[in-house]
Amino acid sequence: MSGDAVQIPDDRAFINFKNECNSEEGWNSNCNKSGITIWIQILRRGESIA
Numbered sequence: 001m002s003g004d005a006v007q008i009p010d011d012r013a014f015i016n017f018k019n020e021c022n023s024e025e026g027w028n029s030n031c032n033k034s035g036i037t038i039w040i041q042i043l044r045r046g047e048s049i050a
Helices: 009-024
Strands: 028-033 038-041
Touching: none
Parallel strands: none
Antiparallel strands: 028 038
C-alpha cells in the first residue's frame, strides 16, 4: 500500500466530470439505430486521449 493521500471529489469535481461525459467535442456520431448512438473519437498518429 502506498502512502499517497486520497482526495474525495467535491461537487465541483463531479459537475466537471458530468460535463465532460456529456460533451460531444472531439467525438463523431458513427451510428444511430433504435435510440442507441455509437460515438467514435478518431486520433491522429502520435495523439493520445486527453
